[in-house]
Amino acid sequence: MTYKQFQAIRGTRDLLPPDTALWNRVEQTAHEVFTTYGYGEIRPPVIEPTELFARAVGGDTDIVSKEMYSFVDYGVARVAALGNAITDWPDPTNDEKDFSAYKNTVSAFIDTYHRAVAADELHPSSANKPAIEEVQSRFDALRSCSLQNEKSRELASQIIRAIYLAVRIAELGDYVTLRPEATASVCRAYIEHNMQQLPQPVKLYYLGPMFRRERPQKGRYRQFYQIGAEILGGPDAPAIDAELLEMLMTFFAKLGLEGTTLDINSIGHAADNCRRGYVAKLREELLKVKDKLGADSQRRIETNPLRVLDSKLEHEQPIIAALPRIADHLCDDCKTHYAAVKRDLDLRGVAYHENWRLVRGLDYYMRTTFEITAMDLGSQNAVCGGGRYDGLVELLGGPPTKGIGFAIGEDRLILSLQESGKGAAPQGRDVYIAWMGEKTYATAIRAAKNLRNAGFSVELPPTEQKFGKALERASKLGARFALILGDNEIQSGEWTLKNLATSEQQKLTEQALLEYLRRT
Protein backbone atom coordinates (compact mmCIF):
# COMPACT_ATOMS: atom_id res chain seq x y z
CA MET A 1 0.00 0.00 0.00
CA THR A 2 1.29 3.40 -0.90
CA TYR A 3 0.83 6.28 1.47
CA LYS A 4 -0.56 8.67 -1.03
CA GLN A 5 -3.32 7.43 -3.27
CA PHE A 6 -3.58 8.68 -6.78
CA GLN A 7 -6.79 10.45 -7.53
CA ALA A 8 -8.33 12.02 -10.58
CA ILE A 9 -7.03 15.57 -10.87
CA ARG A 10 -9.22 18.46 -9.89
CA GLY A 11 -12.28 18.89 -12.03
CA THR A 12 -11.90 15.55 -13.81
CA ARG A 13 -13.72 12.35 -12.98
CA ASP A 14 -14.24 8.76 -13.94
CA LEU A 15 -17.44 7.86 -15.69
CA LEU A 16 -18.46 4.43 -14.45
CA PRO A 17 -21.09 1.79 -15.01
CA PRO A 18 -24.01 1.94 -14.82
CA ASP A 19 -23.82 5.65 -15.74
CA THR A 20 -21.80 4.97 -18.85
CA ALA A 21 -24.79 3.10 -20.26
CA LEU A 22 -26.71 6.39 -20.17
CA TRP A 23 -23.81 8.23 -21.77
CA ASN A 24 -23.83 5.69 -24.54
CA ARG A 25 -27.57 6.04 -25.01
CA VAL A 26 -27.26 9.82 -25.29
CA GLU A 27 -24.41 9.58 -27.76
CA GLN A 28 -26.10 6.85 -29.76
CA THR A 29 -29.21 9.00 -30.00
CA ALA A 30 -27.10 11.91 -31.23
CA HIS A 31 -25.55 9.74 -33.94
CA GLU A 32 -28.97 8.53 -35.03
CA VAL A 33 -30.86 11.81 -34.98
CA PHE A 34 -28.11 13.90 -36.56
CA THR A 35 -27.61 11.30 -39.28
CA THR A 36 -31.27 11.55 -40.25
CA TYR A 37 -30.68 15.25 -40.87
CA GLY A 38 -27.71 14.54 -43.11
CA TYR A 39 -24.90 15.44 -40.75
CA GLY A 40 -21.56 13.68 -40.86
CA GLU A 41 -19.36 13.18 -37.85
CA ILE A 42 -16.08 15.06 -37.54
CA ARG A 43 -13.43 14.14 -34.98
CA PRO A 44 -10.93 16.96 -34.67
CA PRO A 45 -7.93 16.61 -32.37
CA VAL A 46 -8.42 17.65 -28.77
CA ILE A 47 -5.27 19.75 -28.96
CA GLU A 48 -4.83 22.78 -31.20
CA PRO A 49 -2.57 25.81 -31.45
CA THR A 50 -3.44 28.27 -28.71
CA GLU A 51 -3.67 30.94 -31.35
CA LEU A 52 -6.69 29.25 -32.98
CA PHE A 53 -8.83 29.68 -29.87
CA ALA A 54 -7.34 33.03 -29.00
CA ARG A 55 -8.38 34.36 -32.39
CA ALA A 56 -11.80 32.70 -32.46
CA VAL A 57 -12.73 33.76 -28.97
CA GLY A 58 -11.35 37.24 -29.37
CA GLY A 59 -8.68 39.32 -27.78
CA ASP A 60 -10.03 38.98 -24.26
CA THR A 61 -6.90 37.86 -22.48
CA ASP A 62 -8.87 36.81 -19.43
CA ILE A 63 -10.33 33.87 -21.26
CA VAL A 64 -7.06 32.98 -22.91
CA SER A 65 -4.86 33.16 -19.85
CA LYS A 66 -7.20 32.11 -17.07
CA GLU A 67 -9.63 29.67 -18.51
CA MET A 68 -7.78 27.62 -21.07
CA TYR A 69 -5.54 24.65 -20.56
CA SER A 70 -2.47 25.89 -22.39
CA PHE A 71 1.14 24.81 -22.30
CA VAL A 72 4.29 24.80 -24.36
CA ASP A 73 4.94 21.80 -26.52
CA TYR A 74 7.53 19.24 -25.49
CA GLY A 75 10.86 20.11 -27.15
CA VAL A 76 10.08 23.74 -26.70
CA ALA A 77 9.11 23.25 -23.09
CA ARG A 78 12.63 22.07 -22.36
CA VAL A 79 14.06 25.26 -23.76
CA ALA A 80 11.64 27.31 -21.72
CA ALA A 81 12.29 25.24 -18.58
CA LEU A 82 16.03 25.77 -18.88
CA GLY A 83 15.46 29.44 -19.48
CA ASN A 84 13.26 29.69 -16.40
CA ALA A 85 15.90 27.91 -14.33
CA ILE A 86 18.46 30.46 -15.42
CA THR A 87 16.32 33.51 -14.80
CA ASP A 88 15.54 32.18 -11.33
CA TRP A 89 19.22 31.69 -10.49
CA PRO A 90 20.02 33.88 -7.45
CA ASP A 91 23.63 35.03 -7.97
CA PRO A 92 25.74 32.74 -10.13
CA THR A 93 29.00 34.53 -9.51
CA ASN A 94 29.33 33.69 -5.84
CA ASP A 95 31.31 30.49 -5.82
CA GLU A 96 33.20 28.43 -8.31
CA LYS A 97 30.94 25.41 -8.29
CA ASP A 98 27.77 27.41 -8.72
CA PHE A 99 29.37 29.48 -11.44
CA SER A 100 30.33 26.50 -13.51
CA ALA A 101 26.92 24.88 -13.08
CA TYR A 102 25.38 28.13 -14.23
CA LYS A 103 27.59 28.27 -17.32
CA ASN A 104 26.67 24.69 -18.17
CA THR A 105 22.99 25.52 -17.93
CA VAL A 106 23.25 28.57 -20.16
CA SER A 107 25.20 26.52 -22.64
CA ALA A 108 22.52 23.82 -22.52
CA PHE A 109 19.85 26.44 -23.03
CA ILE A 110 21.49 27.79 -26.18
CA ASP A 111 22.11 24.28 -27.38
CA THR A 112 18.56 23.12 -26.78
CA TYR A 113 17.23 26.16 -28.55
CA HIS A 114 19.24 25.40 -31.67
CA ARG A 115 18.32 21.74 -31.56
CA ALA A 116 14.64 22.59 -31.24
CA VAL A 117 14.93 24.90 -34.25
CA ALA A 118 16.71 22.19 -36.24
CA ALA A 119 14.01 19.69 -35.33
CA ASP A 120 11.38 22.17 -36.51
CA GLU A 121 9.77 22.19 -33.08
CA LEU A 122 10.37 25.85 -32.68
CA HIS A 123 10.46 28.72 -35.09
CA PRO A 124 12.87 31.61 -34.81
CA SER A 125 10.88 34.81 -34.68
CA SER A 126 11.80 38.43 -34.97
CA ALA A 127 11.37 38.56 -31.22
CA ASN A 128 13.16 35.50 -29.91
CA LYS A 129 16.00 35.30 -32.46
CA PRO A 130 17.76 38.54 -31.48
CA ALA A 131 17.25 37.68 -27.83
CA ILE A 132 19.00 34.34 -28.30
CA GLU A 133 21.79 36.01 -30.26
CA GLU A 134 22.29 38.41 -27.42
CA VAL A 135 22.44 35.56 -24.93
CA GLN A 136 25.06 33.90 -27.15
CA SER A 137 27.33 36.92 -27.41
CA ARG A 138 27.14 37.78 -23.70
CA PHE A 139 27.82 34.18 -22.89
CA ASP A 140 30.91 34.10 -25.11
CA ALA A 141 32.20 37.08 -23.18
CA LEU A 142 31.27 35.57 -19.84
CA ARG A 143 33.17 32.38 -20.50
CA SER A 144 36.49 34.21 -20.55
CA CYS A 145 35.63 36.06 -17.33
CA SER A 146 36.88 34.95 -13.96
CA LEU A 147 34.68 34.58 -10.97
CA GLN A 148 33.66 37.51 -8.80
CA ASN A 149 34.45 40.57 -10.78
CA GLU A 150 32.24 43.41 -11.86
CA LYS A 151 32.26 42.30 -15.45
CA SER A 152 31.04 38.77 -14.84
CA ARG A 153 28.26 39.97 -12.61
CA GLU A 154 27.19 42.50 -15.20
CA LEU A 155 27.26 39.91 -17.98
CA ALA A 156 25.28 37.40 -15.94
CA SER A 157 22.55 39.90 -15.32
CA GLN A 158 22.46 40.80 -19.02
CA ILE A 159 22.12 37.14 -19.88
CA ILE A 160 19.27 36.79 -17.46
CA ARG A 161 17.53 39.77 -18.99
CA ALA A 162 17.97 38.44 -22.50
CA ILE A 163 16.71 35.00 -21.59
CA TYR A 164 13.83 36.54 -19.77
CA LEU A 165 12.95 38.33 -22.97
CA ALA A 166 13.28 35.19 -25.00
CA VAL A 167 11.25 33.00 -22.70
CA ARG A 168 8.64 35.24 -21.19
CA ILE A 169 8.04 38.00 -23.64
CA ALA A 170 9.01 36.66 -27.03
CA GLU A 171 6.97 33.55 -26.26
CA LEU A 172 9.67 31.15 -27.15
CA GLY A 173 8.07 28.28 -28.91
CA ASP A 174 4.78 26.77 -29.96
CA TYR A 175 1.90 27.13 -27.58
CA VAL A 176 -0.83 24.54 -27.60
CA THR A 177 -4.19 24.30 -25.87
CA LEU A 178 -6.58 21.55 -24.98
CA ARG A 179 -9.69 22.56 -26.86
CA PRO A 180 -12.15 24.56 -24.75
CA GLU A 181 -14.83 24.10 -27.43
CA ALA A 182 -14.95 22.62 -30.89
CA THR A 183 -16.42 25.28 -33.17
CA ALA A 184 -13.02 26.79 -33.89
CA SER A 185 -11.59 23.36 -34.66
CA VAL A 186 -14.43 22.55 -37.03
CA CYS A 187 -13.91 25.86 -38.84
CA ARG A 188 -10.18 25.21 -39.02
CA ALA A 189 -10.86 21.77 -40.50
CA TYR A 190 -13.33 23.26 -43.00
CA ILE A 191 -10.64 25.62 -44.20
CA GLU A 192 -7.76 23.13 -44.04
CA HIS A 193 -9.59 20.50 -46.08
CA ASN A 194 -11.08 22.96 -48.57
CA MET A 195 -14.57 21.92 -47.72
CA GLN A 196 -15.94 24.90 -49.62
CA GLN A 197 -15.47 22.65 -52.66
CA LEU A 198 -17.97 20.14 -51.30
CA PRO A 199 -21.69 20.58 -51.96
CA GLN A 200 -22.75 23.39 -49.65
CA PRO A 201 -23.66 23.69 -46.89
CA VAL A 202 -21.45 21.20 -45.07
CA LYS A 203 -23.19 19.74 -42.05
CA LEU A 204 -20.94 18.35 -39.34
CA TYR A 205 -21.41 17.13 -35.80
CA TYR A 206 -18.96 16.12 -33.11
CA LEU A 207 -18.91 14.82 -29.59
CA GLY A 208 -16.17 14.48 -27.05
CA PRO A 209 -14.25 16.02 -24.19
CA MET A 210 -13.44 19.72 -23.87
CA PHE A 211 -11.25 21.42 -21.30
CA ARG A 212 -11.52 24.62 -19.34
CA ARG A 213 -9.52 25.66 -16.31
CA GLU A 214 -12.46 26.87 -14.28
CA ARG A 215 -13.41 26.26 -10.72
CA PRO A 216 -15.46 23.07 -10.71
CA GLN A 217 -19.03 22.95 -9.52
CA LYS A 218 -22.03 20.81 -10.21
CA GLY A 219 -22.32 19.95 -13.89
CA ARG A 220 -19.23 22.00 -14.55
CA TYR A 221 -15.96 20.17 -14.85
CA ARG A 222 -12.51 20.92 -16.16
CA GLN A 223 -12.83 18.01 -18.49
CA PHE A 224 -16.38 18.12 -19.72
CA TYR A 225 -18.22 16.74 -22.70
CA GLN A 226 -20.02 18.45 -25.49
CA ILE A 227 -22.15 17.31 -28.37
CA GLY A 228 -22.35 19.89 -31.09
CA ALA A 229 -23.09 20.51 -34.73
CA GLU A 230 -22.15 23.15 -37.25
CA ILE A 231 -23.52 24.09 -40.65
CA LEU A 232 -20.89 25.81 -42.76
CA GLY A 233 -21.22 27.35 -46.19
CA GLY A 234 -24.28 27.73 -48.36
CA PRO A 235 -26.84 30.48 -47.86
CA ASP A 236 -27.93 31.98 -44.56
CA ALA A 237 -31.50 30.95 -45.32
CA PRO A 238 -33.76 31.11 -42.25
CA ALA A 239 -34.77 27.52 -42.95
CA ILE A 240 -31.27 26.44 -42.02
CA ASP A 241 -31.59 28.05 -38.60
CA ALA A 242 -35.03 26.56 -38.14
CA GLU A 243 -34.04 23.06 -39.19
CA LEU A 244 -31.08 23.10 -36.84
CA LEU A 245 -33.41 23.98 -33.98
CA GLU A 246 -35.93 21.38 -35.02
CA MET A 247 -33.18 18.76 -34.97
CA LEU A 248 -32.10 19.85 -31.51
CA MET A 249 -35.58 19.65 -30.07
CA THR A 250 -36.08 16.26 -31.71
CA PHE A 251 -32.89 15.05 -30.09
CA PHE A 252 -33.99 16.18 -26.62
CA ALA A 253 -37.48 14.77 -27.13
CA LYS A 254 -36.07 11.38 -28.13
CA LEU A 255 -34.02 11.33 -24.96
CA GLY A 256 -37.08 12.14 -22.90
CA LEU A 257 -35.53 15.26 -21.41
CA GLU A 258 -38.16 17.06 -19.39
CA GLY A 259 -38.96 20.72 -19.00
CA THR A 260 -37.00 21.91 -22.01
CA THR A 261 -37.60 25.40 -23.23
CA LEU A 262 -36.12 26.96 -26.31
CA ASP A 263 -35.25 30.63 -26.04
CA ILE A 264 -34.43 32.51 -29.21
CA ASN A 265 -33.39 35.99 -30.14
CA SER A 266 -31.75 37.90 -32.93
CA ILE A 267 -28.83 40.14 -32.16
CA GLY A 268 -28.53 41.59 -35.65
CA HIS A 269 -25.23 41.87 -37.42
CA ALA A 270 -22.15 43.85 -36.54
CA ALA A 271 -22.65 46.71 -39.00
CA ASP A 272 -23.28 50.32 -38.01
CA ASN A 273 -26.96 50.53 -38.66
CA CYS A 274 -27.74 47.32 -36.81
CA ARG A 275 -26.06 45.95 -33.70
CA ARG A 276 -23.41 48.62 -33.41
CA GLY A 277 -26.10 51.25 -33.40
CA TYR A 278 -28.05 49.35 -30.79
CA VAL A 279 -25.04 48.80 -28.53
CA ALA A 280 -24.28 52.54 -28.66
CA LYS A 281 -27.86 53.34 -27.80
CA LEU A 282 -27.86 50.74 -25.02
CA ARG A 283 -24.67 52.12 -23.53
CA GLU A 284 -26.10 55.60 -23.64
CA GLU A 285 -29.23 54.49 -21.74
CA LEU A 286 -27.18 52.46 -19.26
CA LEU A 287 -25.01 55.44 -18.42
CA LYS A 288 -28.15 57.34 -17.44
CA VAL A 289 -29.01 54.73 -14.82
CA LYS A 290 -25.47 53.76 -13.90
CA ASP A 291 -25.87 54.68 -10.24
CA LYS A 292 -28.65 52.19 -9.76
CA LEU A 293 -26.67 49.27 -11.18
CA GLY A 294 -24.41 46.84 -9.37
CA ALA A 295 -20.65 46.91 -9.73
CA ASP A 296 -20.54 44.10 -12.29
CA SER A 297 -23.07 45.74 -14.51
CA GLN A 298 -21.36 49.11 -14.20
CA ARG A 299 -18.14 47.57 -15.41
CA ARG A 300 -19.90 45.93 -18.32
CA ILE A 301 -21.29 49.20 -19.58
CA GLU A 302 -17.85 49.79 -21.02
CA THR A 303 -16.60 46.26 -21.65
CA ASN A 304 -19.71 44.56 -22.97
CA PRO A 305 -23.02 46.34 -22.49
CA LEU A 306 -25.01 43.48 -24.00
CA ARG A 307 -24.10 41.28 -21.07
CA VAL A 308 -25.82 43.65 -18.65
CA LEU A 309 -29.02 42.15 -20.02
CA ASP A 310 -27.91 38.81 -18.57
CA SER A 311 -27.87 40.12 -15.03
CA LYS A 312 -29.83 38.10 -12.52
CA LEU A 313 -29.71 40.72 -9.76
CA GLU A 314 -33.19 41.31 -8.41
CA HIS A 315 -32.97 45.06 -8.08
CA GLU A 316 -31.67 45.50 -11.62
CA GLN A 317 -34.62 43.73 -13.22
CA PRO A 318 -36.99 46.72 -13.48
CA ILE A 319 -34.18 48.85 -14.87
CA ILE A 320 -33.31 46.25 -17.47
CA ALA A 321 -36.93 45.82 -18.46
CA ALA A 322 -37.02 49.49 -19.44
CA LEU A 323 -33.91 49.36 -21.62
CA PRO A 324 -34.14 49.63 -25.39
CA ARG A 325 -34.64 46.31 -27.15
CA ILE A 326 -32.58 45.11 -30.06
CA ALA A 327 -35.64 43.97 -31.97
CA ASP A 328 -36.52 47.63 -32.47
CA HIS A 329 -33.09 48.43 -33.85
CA LEU A 330 -32.49 45.61 -36.33
CA CYS A 331 -31.83 46.57 -39.92
CA ASP A 332 -34.42 45.47 -42.44
CA ASP A 333 -32.45 42.41 -43.55
CA CYS A 334 -31.97 41.16 -40.00
CA LYS A 335 -35.58 41.90 -39.13
CA THR A 336 -36.78 39.93 -42.13
CA HIS A 337 -34.43 37.07 -41.34
CA TYR A 338 -35.59 36.85 -37.74
CA ALA A 339 -39.27 36.93 -38.72
CA ALA A 340 -38.66 34.21 -41.28
CA VAL A 341 -36.90 31.99 -38.75
CA LYS A 342 -39.86 32.30 -36.40
CA ARG A 343 -42.34 31.59 -39.20
CA ASP A 344 -40.34 28.53 -40.20
CA LEU A 345 -40.26 27.26 -36.61
CA ASP A 346 -44.06 27.59 -36.51
CA LEU A 347 -44.32 25.56 -39.70
CA ARG A 348 -42.21 22.84 -38.15
CA GLY A 349 -44.19 22.88 -34.94
CA VAL A 350 -41.17 23.83 -32.86
CA ALA A 351 -42.24 25.69 -29.72
CA TYR A 352 -40.03 28.61 -28.74
CA HIS A 353 -39.92 31.51 -26.39
CA GLU A 354 -38.67 34.86 -27.60
CA ASN A 355 -36.15 36.25 -25.16
CA TRP A 356 -34.92 39.69 -26.08
CA ARG A 357 -32.30 39.52 -23.34
CA LEU A 358 -30.59 36.47 -24.75
CA VAL A 359 -27.21 37.64 -26.01
CA ARG A 360 -23.88 36.08 -26.71
CA GLY A 361 -20.63 37.39 -25.37
CA LEU A 362 -18.66 37.21 -28.57
CA ASP A 363 -18.49 39.58 -31.48
CA TYR A 364 -18.71 37.02 -34.21
CA TYR A 365 -22.17 35.88 -33.20
CA MET A 366 -24.90 37.49 -35.23
CA ARG A 367 -28.60 37.27 -35.94
CA THR A 368 -30.06 34.06 -34.53
CA THR A 369 -28.98 33.14 -31.02
CA PHE A 370 -30.61 30.49 -28.90
CA GLU A 371 -30.39 28.61 -25.68
CA ILE A 372 -32.15 25.55 -24.31
CA THR A 373 -32.75 25.09 -20.61
CA ALA A 374 -33.88 22.05 -18.71
CA MET A 375 -35.40 21.76 -15.28
CA ASP A 376 -33.54 21.63 -11.99
CA LEU A 377 -29.98 22.33 -12.87
CA GLY A 378 -29.36 25.06 -10.34
CA SER A 379 -27.71 28.20 -11.58
CA GLN A 380 -26.24 26.29 -14.48
CA ASN A 381 -29.50 25.42 -16.16
CA ALA A 382 -28.62 25.86 -19.82
CA VAL A 383 -27.98 22.55 -21.54
CA CYS A 384 -27.41 23.95 -24.97
CA GLY A 385 -26.42 27.20 -26.56
CA GLY A 386 -25.62 28.38 -30.02
CA GLY A 387 -26.10 30.85 -32.76
CA ARG A 388 -25.17 32.10 -36.16
CA TYR A 389 -21.58 33.14 -36.78
CA ASP A 390 -21.24 34.12 -40.41
CA GLY A 391 -17.90 35.85 -39.92
CA LEU A 392 -15.93 33.22 -38.06
CA VAL A 393 -14.46 31.15 -40.90
CA GLU A 394 -13.19 34.31 -42.54
CA LEU A 395 -11.77 35.51 -39.23
CA LEU A 396 -9.75 32.29 -39.10
CA GLY A 397 -8.32 32.87 -42.55
CA GLY A 398 -10.87 31.10 -44.74
CA PRO A 399 -13.22 32.35 -47.43
CA PRO A 400 -16.33 34.33 -46.44
CA THR A 401 -18.60 31.59 -45.17
CA LYS A 402 -21.96 31.44 -43.46
CA GLY A 403 -22.09 29.42 -40.29
CA ILE A 404 -24.41 28.39 -37.51
CA GLY A 405 -24.06 25.84 -34.76
CA PHE A 406 -24.74 24.74 -31.24
CA ALA A 407 -23.07 22.93 -28.40
CA ILE A 408 -24.82 20.74 -25.87
CA GLY A 409 -23.32 20.35 -22.41
CA GLU A 410 -23.45 16.58 -22.15
CA ASP A 411 -22.58 16.45 -18.43
CA ARG A 412 -25.55 18.63 -17.57
CA LEU A 413 -27.79 16.80 -19.98
CA ILE A 414 -26.94 13.51 -18.27
CA LEU A 415 -27.48 15.10 -14.87
CA SER A 416 -30.89 16.33 -15.86
CA LEU A 417 -31.87 12.94 -17.29
CA GLN A 418 -30.77 11.26 -14.08
CA GLU A 419 -32.63 13.68 -11.87
CA SER A 420 -35.85 13.14 -13.75
CA GLY A 421 -35.48 9.40 -13.33
CA LYS A 422 -34.33 8.68 -16.86
CA GLY A 423 -31.08 7.23 -15.67
CA ALA A 424 -29.87 3.86 -16.77
CA ALA A 425 -30.76 0.72 -14.88
CA PRO A 426 -27.85 -1.38 -13.71
CA GLN A 427 -26.66 -3.69 -16.41
CA GLY A 428 -28.26 -7.12 -16.05
CA ARG A 429 -27.51 -10.34 -17.83
CA ASP A 430 -29.70 -12.37 -20.09
CA VAL A 431 -28.41 -15.69 -18.87
CA TYR A 432 -26.45 -16.86 -15.86
CA ILE A 433 -25.02 -20.31 -16.33
CA ALA A 434 -25.27 -22.35 -13.16
CA TRP A 435 -23.03 -25.30 -13.79
CA MET A 436 -21.94 -27.96 -11.35
CA GLY A 437 -19.60 -30.89 -11.79
CA GLU A 438 -16.39 -31.21 -13.79
CA LYS A 439 -18.19 -32.97 -16.62
CA THR A 440 -20.60 -30.12 -17.23
CA TYR A 441 -17.90 -27.47 -17.53
CA ALA A 442 -17.18 -28.12 -21.20
CA THR A 443 -20.89 -27.94 -21.98
CA ALA A 444 -21.18 -24.69 -20.03
CA ILE A 445 -18.39 -23.14 -22.08
CA ARG A 446 -20.06 -24.22 -25.30
CA ALA A 447 -23.41 -22.88 -24.17
CA ALA A 448 -21.89 -19.54 -23.18
CA LYS A 449 -20.11 -19.16 -26.49
CA ASN A 450 -23.19 -19.97 -28.55
CA LEU A 451 -25.46 -17.69 -26.57
CA ARG A 452 -22.99 -14.84 -26.79
CA ASN A 453 -22.64 -15.35 -30.51
CA ALA A 454 -26.39 -15.01 -30.72
CA GLY A 455 -26.06 -11.64 -28.98
CA PHE A 456 -27.10 -12.54 -25.45
CA SER A 457 -25.31 -11.25 -22.40
CA VAL A 458 -24.04 -14.27 -20.52
CA GLU A 459 -22.33 -14.76 -17.19
CA LEU A 460 -20.29 -17.93 -16.90
CA PRO A 461 -18.96 -18.33 -13.36
CA PRO A 462 -15.25 -19.16 -13.36
CA THR A 463 -15.46 -21.66 -10.54
CA GLU A 464 -17.90 -24.35 -9.63
CA GLN A 465 -20.71 -23.23 -7.35
CA LYS A 466 -23.45 -24.97 -5.48
CA PHE A 467 -26.76 -24.36 -7.18
CA GLY A 468 -28.09 -22.32 -4.30
CA LYS A 469 -25.11 -19.99 -4.46
CA ALA A 470 -25.27 -19.82 -8.23
CA LEU A 471 -28.92 -18.79 -8.26
CA GLU A 472 -28.28 -16.25 -5.56
CA ARG A 473 -25.55 -14.66 -7.63
CA ALA A 474 -27.69 -14.84 -10.74
CA SER A 475 -30.46 -12.86 -9.13
CA LYS A 476 -28.06 -10.37 -7.60
CA LEU A 477 -26.62 -9.68 -11.02
CA GLY A 478 -30.12 -9.11 -12.32
CA ALA A 479 -30.08 -12.03 -14.74
CA ARG A 480 -33.33 -12.84 -16.51
CA PHE A 481 -32.65 -16.54 -16.80
CA ALA A 482 -30.49 -19.12 -15.14
CA LEU A 483 -29.33 -21.98 -17.31
CA ILE A 484 -28.92 -24.95 -15.00
CA LEU A 485 -26.39 -27.53 -16.10
CA GLY A 486 -25.77 -30.54 -13.90
CA ASP A 487 -25.31 -34.24 -14.30
CA ASN A 488 -29.00 -34.75 -15.08
CA GLU A 489 -28.91 -32.27 -17.97
CA ILE A 490 -25.76 -33.72 -19.46
CA GLN A 491 -27.19 -37.18 -19.30
CA SER A 492 -30.60 -36.41 -20.77
CA GLY A 493 -29.44 -33.75 -23.23
CA GLU A 494 -32.27 -31.53 -21.98
CA TRP A 495 -31.12 -28.39 -20.25
CA THR A 496 -32.97 -26.62 -17.50
CA LEU A 497 -33.82 -22.97 -18.02
CA LYS A 498 -35.19 -21.07 -15.06
CA ASN A 499 -36.95 -17.74 -15.38
CA LEU A 500 -35.72 -15.86 -12.33
CA ALA A 501 -38.61 -13.44 -12.23
CA THR A 502 -41.39 -16.04 -12.31
CA SER A 503 -39.44 -19.01 -10.95
CA GLU A 504 -40.81 -21.10 -13.81
CA GLN A 505 -38.57 -23.84 -15.09
CA GLN A 506 -38.53 -25.77 -18.30
CA LYS A 507 -36.46 -28.39 -20.04
CA LEU A 508 -35.09 -27.51 -23.44
CA THR A 509 -32.66 -29.01 -25.88
CA GLU A 510 -29.65 -26.95 -26.87
CA GLN A 511 -31.29 -25.91 -30.13
CA ALA A 512 -34.69 -25.21 -28.59
CA LEU A 513 -33.03 -23.04 -25.95
CA LEU A 514 -31.66 -20.62 -28.52
CA GLU A 515 -34.98 -20.39 -30.29
CA TYR A 516 -36.83 -19.88 -27.04
CA LEU A 517 -34.52 -17.08 -25.92
CA ARG A 518 -34.78 -15.39 -29.28
CA ARG A 519 -38.56 -15.28 -28.93
CA THR A 520 -38.55 -13.69 -25.47
Add this chain to the structure above:
RNA sequence: GUGGGAGUAGCUCAGCUGGUAGAGCGUCGGUCUGUGGCACCGAAUGUCGCGGGUUCAAUCCCCGUCUCCCACCCCA
Protein backbone atom coordinates in the same frame (compact mmCIF):
# COMPACT_ATOMS: atom_id res chain seq x y z
C1' G B 1 -9.81 34.04 -9.25
C1' U B 2 -13.51 35.47 -4.68
C1' G B 3 -16.86 34.01 -0.60
C1' G B 4 -19.44 30.14 2.25
C1' G B 5 -20.30 24.79 3.65
C1' A B 6 -18.44 19.83 3.93
C1' G B 7 -14.75 15.61 4.12
C1' U B 8 -15.51 9.33 9.47
C1' A B 9 -16.02 1.66 6.21
C1' G B 10 -17.48 0.51 -0.94
C1' C B 11 -22.37 3.87 -0.16
C1' U B 12 -25.64 6.96 3.29
C1' C B 13 -24.44 8.84 7.78
C1' A B 14 -24.04 8.82 13.71
C1' G B 15 -20.19 9.89 17.16
C1' C B 16 -22.26 14.14 24.01
C1' U B 17 -17.41 21.33 22.34
C1' G B 18 -11.17 16.04 24.08
C1' G B 19 -10.33 9.60 26.67
C1' U B 20 -7.17 5.89 20.32
C1' A B 21 -14.86 4.25 16.00
C1' G B 22 -20.34 2.82 15.37
C1' A B 23 -25.19 1.81 12.62
C1' G B 24 -27.93 0.76 8.22
C1' C B 25 -27.20 -0.73 3.28
C1' G B 26 -23.67 -3.28 0.26
C1' U B 27 -19.63 -7.16 -0.14
C1' C B 28 -17.89 -12.08 1.35
C1' G B 29 -18.76 -16.71 4.15
C1' G B 30 -22.12 -20.07 6.86
C1' U B 31 -27.08 -22.26 8.21
C1' C B 32 -28.18 -24.65 2.65
C1' U B 33 -23.87 -30.78 -1.63
C1' G B 34 -30.13 -29.77 -7.43
C1' U B 35 -32.85 -24.30 -6.77
C1' G B 36 -32.29 -17.42 -5.77
C1' G B 37 -35.05 -13.06 -3.62
C1' C B 38 -36.62 -13.99 2.93
C1' A B 39 -34.62 -15.00 7.69
C1' C B 40 -30.79 -15.93 11.15
C1' C B 41 -25.43 -16.27 12.38
C1' G B 42 -20.53 -14.69 11.32
C1' A B 43 -16.38 -11.98 8.85
C1' A B 44 -13.54 -8.37 6.28
C1' U B 45 -12.75 -3.38 5.08
C1' G B 46 -10.97 2.98 8.40
C1' U B 47 -3.42 6.09 8.93
C1' C B 48 -11.65 9.74 11.07
C1' G B 49 -8.85 13.69 3.56
C1' C B 50 -3.46 15.17 4.31
C1' G B 51 0.35 18.00 7.21
C1' G B 52 1.49 20.73 11.45
C1' G B 53 0.15 22.89 16.41
C1' U B 54 -2.17 22.85 21.52
C1' U B 55 -2.75 18.75 25.20
C1' C B 56 -0.94 13.49 29.56
C1' A B 57 -4.43 12.39 25.54
C1' A B 58 -7.30 15.02 19.27
C1' U B 59 -12.27 12.20 14.70
C1' C B 60 -13.51 16.45 18.12
C1' C B 61 -9.95 22.60 19.51
C1' C B 62 -6.37 25.92 16.37
C1' C B 63 -3.45 26.81 11.70
C1' G B 64 -2.20 25.34 6.84
C1' U B 65 -3.26 22.37 2.62
C1' C B 66 -5.98 19.18 -0.87
C1' U B 67 -10.64 17.60 -2.75
C1' C B 68 -15.91 17.93 -3.23
C1' C B 69 -20.50 20.87 -2.83
C1' C B 70 -23.04 25.88 -3.08
C1' A B 71 -22.89 30.88 -4.75
C1' C B 72 -20.09 34.68 -7.43
C1' C B 73 -16.88 35.77 -11.69
C1' C B 74 -16.98 33.83 -16.51
C1' C B 75 -19.61 31.20 -19.92
C1' A B 76 -16.71 29.86 -26.40
